Amino acid sequence: MSPLSVDERRLVTGVLVTVAGEADSTNADWLESSVESARRPGEPLVLDLSGLTFMDSSGLQVLLRLNAATRVQGGVLHLAAVQDLPARVLQISGVWDALNIHTGVEEAVAVVLHDHETRLQERQ
Numbered sequence: 001m002s003p004l005s006v007d008e009r010r011l012v013t014g015v016l017v018t019v020a021g022e023a024d025s026t027n028a029d030w031l032e033s034s035v036e037s038a039r040r041p042g043e044p045l046v047l048d049l050s051g052l053t054f055m056d057s058s059g060l061q062v063l064l065r066l067n068a069a070t071r072v073q074g075g076v077l078h079l080a081a082v083q084d085l086p087a088r089v090l091q092i093s094g095v096w097d098a099l100n101i102h103t104g105v106e107e108a109v110a111v112v113l114h115d116h117e118t119r120l121q122e123r124q
Contacts, residue, residue, distance in 0.1 A: 002053060006034040011109060013116040014044035014075070020051025023059030023086075032062045039066070041073040044112045048105045050081035055089050063090075067099060076100060076115075080108035 004021035015038050023031055039045050045066070052059075067077045078100045082090065090096045102108035 004031060005051075006031065006038075008038040011044075011046070012113060014046060014112050015040055016046045016048060016105070016109065018048040018051065020053075022054035023052060023062065024054065024056045025058040028058035028062050031059070032065060035062075035066055036069070039070065039075070042075055044076045044078060044115070045070050046078045046080055046105065046108045046112060048080050048108075049083065049086060050105070052083060052086050055086040057089070057093075059086070060089050060093055060095070063099070064095065076112075078102060078108040078112060080105040 002021040004019070004023060004027045007018045009016045009018075017035050017038050019031065019035075035045070035047070047063075047066075055063075063077075063079070070077045080102045081104050082101055087096070090099065090101070100108075100111075102111065
């Protein structure tokens with residue numbers, strides 16, 4: 001098994017969290033608490049999953065709980081660069097279309113920044 005790592009970077013609005021390794025029942029709680037501590041209420045959360053090579057149902061549940069918690073607090077979860085095996089779990093479970101999934105980190109961050117600019121213009 002590949003160890004799991006999490007790294008966070010502040011964006012103009014929101015947070016980019018890079019996840020690498022394998023997400024399963026042995027580290028799902030740690031993954032969730034690590035991302036939760038990086039998440040800012042009311043702001044977008046971008047998960048860079050380009051380094052996530054495996055995800056079981058425990059990892060799926062973490063993503064679903066993060067999505068719900070982010071939405072409840074007025075933010076939006078964006079998944080970026082989802083690799084083959086985790087993508088298959090999302091597709092088989094039927095949640096692929098319900099989540100904001102982007103082909104790459106650049107695309108996800110561009111959407112976050114565009115949404116931020118749109119909100120600023122609406123306030124004027």
